[in-house]
Amino acid sequence: MTMTKTIFASVIALASASAAFADETFKFAMIDPFSGPAAVVTERIEKVLRYSVDQVNANGGLNGQQIEILTFDNKMSPQETAIQAQKAIDQGARILQTSVSSSNTFALVDFVNKYNRRNPDHQVIVFDGASHDPAITGEKCSYYSFSWVLDADAKTAGLATYLKDRTDITKVYLLNAEGSSGQTTRQSVIDKVGASRPDIEWVGDDTHPLQKITDFTPYIAKIKASGAQAVITSDWGADLALVLKAAGEAGLEAEWYTYFSTGPGAPTAMAQSGLNGLVYSVFDGDAGIQNEGLHAHEAAFRAKMGISASAFPGDSSAIRALSLAAAKAGSNDVDPLIASLEGIEFETIYGAPAHSSPQNHQIVTQMAVSRFIDVPEGTLDEEGTGWGWENVAIIPAEAIALPNECEMKRP
Amino acid sequence: MSAEVITFSLLNGTLYGMLLFLLASGLTLIFSMMGVLNFAHASFFMLGAYFGYEISKIVGFFPALILAPVLVGLFGALIERYGLRRVHKFGHLGELLFTIGVAFVIEEAIQMIWGRSPMDYQVPEALNFTAFEIFGTGYPAFRLFMLIMSVAIFAGLALLLTRTRVGLIVKASLTHPEMVSMLGHDVPLVFMSVFGVGSALAGVAGVIGGPILITQPSMAAALGPILFVIVVVGGLGSLTGAFIASLLVGFIQTFAVAIDLSVADVFGLIGITQPPAALGALVSDIWNVSVSQVGPVIPYLLLVVMLIFRPMGLIGKRA
Numbered sequence: 238m239t240m241t242k243t244i245f246a247s248v249i250a251l252a253s254a255s256a257a258f259a260d261e262t263f264k265f266a267m268i269d270p271f272s273g274p275a276a277v278v279t280e281r282i283e284k285v286l287r288y289s290v291d292q293v294n295a296n297g298g299l300n301g302q303q304i305e306i307l308t309f310d311n312k313m314s315p316q317e318t319a320i321q322a323q324k325a326i327d328q329g330a331r332i333l334q335t336s337v338s339s340s341n342t343f344a345l346v347d348f349v350n351k352y353n354r355r356n357p358d359h360q361v362i363v364f365d366g367a368s369h370d371p372a373i374t375g376e377k378c379s380y381y382s383f384s385w386v387l388d389a390d391a392k393t394a395g396l397a398t399y400l401k402d403r404t405d406i407t408k409v410y411l412l413n414a415e416g417s418s419g420q421t422t423r424q425s426v427i428d429k430v431g432a433s434r435p436d437i438e439w440v441g442d443d444t445h446p447l448q449k450i451t452d453f454t455p456y457i458a459k460i461k462a463s464g465a466q467a468v469i470t471s472d473w474g475a476d477l478a479l480v481l482k483a484a485g486e487a488g489l490e491a492e493w494y495t496y497f498s499t500g501p502g503a504p505t506a507m508a509q510s511g512l513n514g515l516v517y518s519v520f521d522g523d524a525g526i527q528n529e530g531l532h533a534h535e536a537a538f539r540a541k542m543g544i545s546a547s548a549f550p551g552d553s554s555a556i557r558a559l560s561l562a563a564a565k566a567g568s569n570d571v572d573p574l575i576a577s578l579e580g581i582e583f584e585t586i587y588g589a590p591a592h593s594s595p596q597n598h599q600i601v602t603q604m605a606v607s608r609f610i611d612v613p614e615g616t617l618d619e620e621g622t623g624w625g626w627e628n629v630a631i632i633p634a635e636a637i638a639l640p641n642e643c644e645m646k647r648p
Numbered sequence: 649m650s651a652e653v654i655t656f657s658l659l660n661g662t663l664y665g666m667l668l669f670l671l672a673s674g675l676t677l678i679f680s681m682m683g684v685l686n687f688a689h690a691s692f693f694m695l696g697a698y699f700g701y702e703i704s705k706i707v708g709f710f711p712a713l714i715l716a717p718v719l720v721g722l723f724g725a726l727i728e729r730y731g732l733r734r735v736h737k738f739g740h741l742g743e744l745l746f747t748i749g750v751a752f753v754i755e756e757a758i759q760m761i762w763g764r765s766p767m768d769y770q771v772p773e774a775l776n777f778t779a780f781e782i783f784g785t786g787y788p789a790f791r792l793f794m795l796i797m798s799v800a801i802f803a804g805l806a807l808l809l810t811r812t813r814v815g816l817i818v819k820a821s822l823t824h825p826e827m828v829s830m831l832g833h834d835v836p837l838v839f840m841s842v843f844g845v846g847s848a849l850a851g852v853a854g855v856i857g858g859p860i861l862i863t864q865p866s867m868a869a870a871l872g873p874i875l876f877v878i879v880v881v882g883g884l885g886s887l888t889g890a891f892i893a894s895l896l897v898g899f900i901q902t903f904a905v906a907i908d909l910s911v912a913d914v915f916g917l918i919g920i921t922q923p924p925a926a927l928g929a930l931v932s933d934i935w936n937v938s939v940s941q942v943g944p945v946i947p948y949l950l951l952v953v954m955l956i957f958r959p960m961g962l963i964g965k966r967a
Binding site: 274276277280415443444445446448449450451452454455456457458459461462475478479482486487488489501502505506508509620621622 | 652653656657660663664667763764765766767768770771778784785786787788791859860861862864865866869870871874898901902903905906940941944945
């Protein structure tokens with residue numbers, strides 16, 4: 238009995254070992270909500286990722302090895318993320334990426350930390366493609382995880398820098414959803430913008446339920462009554478679209494400073510609202526940045542995929558950094574890859590220099606403040622609306638570099 | 649509260665309430681005349697919005713306002729004829745589960761056909777202007793159009809059901825189906841028509857609501873729950889009840905947003921500024937929550953309270 242078991246076990250071990258050797262592709266797992274309301278975001282991220290990977294593969298892949306993308310549906314749940322991560326590893330994935338929600342990213346980093354401790358001979362890397370929570374490269378930072386977008390605090394710091402020169406704005410209204418993302422951003426705005434512009438008066442501070450409101454007109458009436466010149470909001474998705482449409486209907490003339498207005502559907506709603514030049518995006522970047530490389534990339538990407546690439550910079554950055562790091566390391570093994578990913582210097586799709594900070598594995602790069610306008614014919618627009626981004630300020634990386642709370646445990 | 653805020657809230661509450669009634673009217677019609685609680689109603693609304701979007705691209709908004717509901721109504725009638733009628737003999741639970749299934753199928757189908765991104769469904773040019781201004785805030789003509797449509801549908805339905813032979817036969821079919829069919833009326837056809845008209849009303853709401861809300865696959869799920877609040881609070885099966893409940897929910901939600909009062913403010917009036925530590929973390933959590941923060945949840949609270957103390961609803965006949 239024991240004998241058969243041993244033989245059986247060794248046969249399986251041999252089989253899996255030879256499978257690993259015969260393995261010709263470098264497996265990159267994308268663990269995101271492919272079903273449910275958030276799937277619209279995943280759909281676009283997948284396009285950006287596939288495009289970047291195709292470019293790397295066309296140039297010979299990672300040290301001659303082609304990258305293969307595997308997709309896993311985490312149904313927007315942290316528990317399911319961990320389950321899918323195990324499945325991805327079983328299928329041979331070496332890098333696991335999640336993008337859509339910070340809580341899923343935390344779950345994935347947690348899972349991989351444990352997995353790598355238990356399987357020191359078969360470790361994996363986490364890529365965070367678009368989540369927003371500063372804690373991912375802050376107090377919860379991990380040696381195995383790399384973040385490829387600016388976090389909420391960095392963006393707020395950028396907004397604070399921009400508003401320093403906008404002395405005409407003195408009355409600001411805060412509108413955020415309940416829940417951790419909305420509330421941390423709200424506090425961060427009060428702290429950072431409050432510090433750079435102590436003269437700003439917060440004429441309103443509203444918290445509303447997340448993605449449950451169908452009629453935002455009462456909020457617009459309140460904003461109007463407060464005399465606000467600007468509204469800062471971390472709203473996203475349907476909330477952002479509805480609140481901007483309501484503002485347009487009521488003819489509200491306040492400026493909107495938003496974190497997520499590059500996301501799917503928001504440009505359509507903004508163009509419908511008719512708020513010409515009143516909605517500002519505080520983001521990593523957008524198609525309005527003056528850079529020839531960016532415009533060429535956007536044109537090529539749109540021709541192939543039909544959507545704009547600049548709304549999801551993290552996935553392009555991740556693959557660019559990975560390809561450079563693999564070339565530098567001369568190996569596709571996890572340890573040398575991590576070593577060369579630390580501090581890797583590359584260029585983002587916005588044509589800006591970037592590097593991954595060796596201290597906390599967070600991308601360090603510039604950001605942009607742009608406003609949404611009815612663009613002239615022939616300029617890059619968004620979602621076929623004829624409206625697009627006009628850059629008003631580039632905030633350099635130094636201005637948004639914040640002290641980090643990461644105490645990284647290194648093996 | 650200033651006169652300005654009260655005027656705004658009354659106006660916004662009425663406009664929002666009427667949008668809700670536009671949606672709830674078909675649902676309550678189907679329930680009162682057929683006894684079927686249609687969980688797919690919000691999905692018919694969504695179909696109306698997508699059909700409206702596609703048709704208005706070709707022939708314009710106003711023809712779409714007629715054609716799209718007709719299509720949705722035919723679709724609803726087919727669902728009744730070949731689905732619901734077969735499930736009917738297994739009782740109400742079967743019908744309920746069937747409509748839930750239909751809702752999922754419609755949502756998936758819409759994602760397959762139109763994709764997951766929102767459609768660029770815009771307010772028609774003819775109605776895209778500011779109707780009037782109060783205290784410097786503009787009110788779009790399209791919202792007024794919606795208000796008029798809502799009131800017209802309410803009046804039309806109420807007259808049809810209470811003042812015409814059609815209404816008489818439909819009501820009798822529910823309570824005395826054998827008798828009605830012996831008098832020479834085709835009872836199954838009556839039910840099919842009622843379901844079709846109810847679905848068509850959802851279609852009308854979709855064509856009008858699409859440009860105001862966002863035409864995307866999650867729009868049905870976002871509105872479904874509040875519809876049931878209206879129908880239950882108003883009284884299952886009562887058109888007038890649904891009308892009153894729609895306005896009530898509209899007012900509650902808009903007035904709540906305008907009120908910044910929190911538990912802390914109330915106790916502040918009698919000189920207590922800190923939550924008593926003895927009451928624990930729960931109280932200190934809700935201490936600073938203002939009415940405006942919980943506003944959108946109040947209708948659901950109303951639903952629960954209503955079911956406990958007056959299960960038949962405001963004007964409902966059924967318990």
